[in-house]
Amino acid sequence: MAETVTLVTGRVDPDRHAAVVRQYEEGTAQGLPTAIEETFLLRNPDCDQLAIMTVWATRQELDAMLATGEEPFARRLIRTAGGTPEVHIFDVVLRVR
Numbered sequence: 001m002a003e004t005v006t007l008v009t010g011r012v013d014p015d016r017h018a019a020v021v022r023q024y025e026e027g028t029a030q031g032l033p034t035a036i037e038e039t040f041l042l043r044n045p046d047c048d049q050l051a052i053m054t055v056w057a058t059r060q061e062l063d064a065m066l067a068t069g070e071e072p073f074a075r076r077l078i079r080t081a082g083g084t085p086e087v088h089i090f091d092v093v094l095r096v097r
Helices: 014-028 059-067 074-080
Strands: 004-011 036-042 047-055 086-091
Touching: 004 059, 004 074, 014 036, 014 047, 014 074, 047 059, 047 074
Parallel strands: none
Antiparallel strands: 004 047, 004 086, 036 047
């Protein structure tokens, strides 16, 4: 099955950006779950929007994580920083490295 990408975005007060970076670093310091190939913390330089993009090995693994009922890390990080997380899920059609 093809890879899946989640993109969680939200507007966060710029005064909170450093805290988000710190929490992201702490949350990923022990390594990523095997279901996640890589993840990125992104900042839009033109506004106060942050995003977390995560590449999942398969859609099935993403669905299994969502089925646990636990709030996903990316959503929780944006929410606790004062943002309203918006979640977008994409299937990878083509990947070029």
